[in-house]
Amino acid sequence: MKAKGLYFSSYVLWLLLFVLAPVALILYQSFIGINGNFTITNYENFFKIGAYLRMTFNSVFYAGLITLITLLISYPTAYFLTRTKYKQLWLMLIILPTWINILLKAYAFIGIFSQAGPVNNSLEWLGLGSHQLLFTNTSFMLVAAYIELPFMILPIFNAIDELDESLVNVSRDLGANKFQTFWNVTFPLTLNGIKSGVQVVFIPSLSLFMLTRLIGGNKVITLGTAIEENFLVTQDWGMGSTIGVILIAAMILIMFLTGEKKRRGR
Amino acid sequence: MKKINIMFFGIILICLTLFIISFELEKDSSSGESDKTVNIFNWGDYIDPKLITKFEKQTGYKVSYETFDSNEAMYTKIKQGGTAYDIAIPSDYTIKKMIDNHLLLPIDHSKLKGLGNIDSKFLNLPFDPGNKYSLPYFWGTLGIIYNDKYVKASEVKHWDDLWNPRFKNSIMLIDGAREVMGLTLNSQGKSVNDTNVKDLQAAYEKLKKLSPNVKAILADEIKVYMAQDEAPLAVSYSGEAMEMMDNNKHLHYIIPEEGSNIWFDNMVIPRTAKNIKGAYAFLNFMLEPKNAAQNAEYVAYATPNKAAKKMLPKSMQDDKVMYPTNKTISHLEVYDALSQKNLSKYNDLFLQFKMH
Structure with missing residues (x-):
């Protein structure tokens, strides 16, 4: 079993170098003030300056909306996908866009949503006139939801696919109607898929920043924007790290809230 | 295994x-x-x-x-x-x-x-x-680009004209704290290097009123958007303006006479x-x-x-966008290097403005 130790040690090494060390460095940086001294003013500022709190609220609010939109689209999609004939093929087609870089997709949307883009052209053709689509909250959420969609569909699809069909049949045999079966049998049994989907979508959505500029025209400001600005423009790495630490804390909280509570009650 | x-x-x-x-x-x-x-x-x-x-x-x-x-x-x-x-x-x-x-x-x-x-x-x-x-190596200025299809030349002469209620949701700003705070300070007759806390706060209060007119705050993308008629007005650099004007004949560039930024790349x-x-x-x-x-x-x-x-070709030499007159240049200011504290102040105010 020497080999096992080898794999294990390489895994530990990886964790140390690329997960724990960076997090520890960020934590350390977050206590460094603008004069290079060791202080907690960064945290004080975060909670004192109203802008940061509003930004936090904005981030959580938009991430929540994006997650909700993707969930509403994903669950039915995943559900019907499991009932199609060539489900693996369809699934593959849904995953395919994730192979394309997120920036390229964002730039594609700039073309699609612009004043002379195809969406406005079709609207005009239908007699609805052209509208301002870019730089609105709606377009930002739409594009963000589009990008996150495959990550939500995949875990839900797996959960529904693994569901024992006979349980559904039993429920129908015992007199439950279609909705009751769905609500009392299918939904609770696929809840774990939803939970991991929510985690995978909500957490990255908290710190989206390129999209907020390219599609949102910097009218939606999230914590990601603030981190970018503190690191690249102000060069106040301490404050940037502080926001990073707060994001990490928020993520741990989300993981905890949506995590499986298997051990309890068993 | x-x-x-x-x-x-x-x-x-x-x-x-x-x-x-x-x-x-x-x-x-x-x-x-x-x-x-x-x-x-x-x-x-x-x-x-x-x-x-x-x-x-x-x-x-x-x-x-x-x-x-x-x-x-x-x-x-x-x-x-x-x-x-x-x-x-x-x-x-x-x-x-x-x-x-x-x-x-x-x-x-x-x-x-x-x-x-x-x-x-x-x-x-x-x-x-x-x-x-x-x-x-090169030098240039910061100014306003306008599209003559939507905006008359007489309507944009000063930074203050950006605050005109007629331009609701029609301005694209360059994503830079120095630039945006600087033009506001200029419009109030102050220097682009002002570090007086009161002046900065006053500039921020004025900037807040610009929010309804701002369509987006972007970087290089402004070039593409302006060439595509996406917005009637933009604030950007002279070199960027030249490139836009090459692609769209309706665009013009002006430097507000009360003052602006002149920059050098060395x-x-x-x-x-x-x-x-x-x-x-x-x-x-x-x-x-x-x-x-x-x-x-x-x-x-x-x-x-x-x-x-x-x-250079005669047309380029006489171009007032690239080579403004000495009188205009005399009104322009170079950005000073700010201390870390003042730089943070500029950026914090700009970030707060973006959130409006």
């Missing part, structure tokens, strides 16, 4: 191979030929590529050319010293910061040929007195430079009027080289 074994060792093998290849490549570029290669660090799309070929042919040096997209990113990279750049091209306030932090080598003027070609207006500026550390030799001789060869090459003119024609920014300016 066997499969995992094969995969595991496969990955290690690939890593090792890549490591060896990169090691060999590094050896090539750093040790053996360091006196034959000139490492140049410049803004993206900021030199005529034909000039690099010409420089290589003329001097026998090999050019390794890298680009950056912000002064701050360039500053960090040079400070960390991973690559030994022989030439870099930062802007005014960053040059000051680099001098203060001892990141630059002094330039020996006796080794230069053709310094007299540079217009004396652009020498001996406050950020580098006596041009001890830097030589002018060539410097970072302290980490290895090939000093090559660096001087490049400086002298770019000082030659013929080369400077070719570069100005390609990049479409204003050249500080007066001998080169005379070689």
Whole structure:
């Protein structure tokens, strides 16, 4: 079993170098003030300056909306996908866009949503006139939801696919109607898929920043924007790290809230 | 288990191979030929590529050319010293910061040929007195671009005109705290380098009222959008404006007469430079009027080289966008390097403005 130790040690090494060390460095940086001294003013500022709190609220609010939109689209999609004939093929087609870089997709949307883009052209053709689509909250959420969609569909699809069909049949045999079966049998049994989907979508959505500029025209400001600005423009790495630490804390909280509570009650 | 074994060792093998290849490549570029290669660090799309070929042919040096997209990113990279750049091209306030932090080598003027070609207006500026550390490369201004299909020339003469309620949701701003705060300070008759807390707060209060007119706060994308008629007004740099106007005949550029920013991008030799001789060869090459003119024609920014300016096509020489009159220039200000505390103040206020 020497080999096992080898794999294990390489895994530990990886964790140390690329997960724990960076997090520890960020934590350390977050206590460094603008004069290079060791202080907690960064945290004080975060909670004192109203802008940061509003930004936090904005981030959580938009991430929540994006997650909700993707969930509403994903669950039915995943559900019907499991009932199609060539489900693996369809699934593959849904995953395919994730192979394309997120920036390229964002730039594609700039073309699609612009004043002379195809969406406005079709609207005009239908007699609805052209509208301002870019730089609105709606377009930002739409594009963000589009990008996150495959990550939500995949875990839900797996959960529904693994569901024992006979349980559904039993429920129908015992007199439950279609909705009751769905609500009392299918939904609770696929809840774990939803939970991991929510985690995978909500957490990255908290710190989206390129999209907020390219599609949102910097009218939606999230914590990601603030981190970018503190690191690249102000060069106040301490404050940037502080926001990073707060994001990490928020993520741990989300993981905890949506995590499986298997051990309890068993 | 066997499969995992094969995969595991496969990955290690690939890593090792890549490591060896990169090691060999590094050896090539750093040790053996360091006196034959000139490492140049410049803004993206900021030199005529034909000039690099010409420089290589003329001097026998090999050019390794890298680009950056912000002064701050360039500053960090040079400070960390991973690559030994022989030439870099930062802007005014960053040059000051680099001098203060001892990141630059002094330039020996006796080794230069053709310094007299540079217009004396652009020498001996406050950020580098006596041009001890830097030589002018290009310069430009900040102003308003408007589309004459939607906006009359008489409607945009001053920064204050941006606040006109008629321009609801129609302005694209450049994403920079110095630029946006600066133009607001200018509109209140203050300096773009004002650090008085009261003045900054007043500027922020005024800026808040601009929010309804702002359509988006962007970077390079403004060029594309303005050319596509996406917005009637924008605030950006003169060089960017030139490029937009080439693609859309309805666009015009103005510099508000109450004041604005004038900026300079200068060539410097970072302290980490290895090939000093090559660096001087490049400086002298770019000082030659013929080369400077070719570069100005390609990049479409204003050249500080007066001998080169005379070689440009007449239409370019007379262009008021690129070369504003001396009277206009006298109203313009260079950005000073701000202290970390004041820089944070500018950026915090700008961030708060963005959230409106």
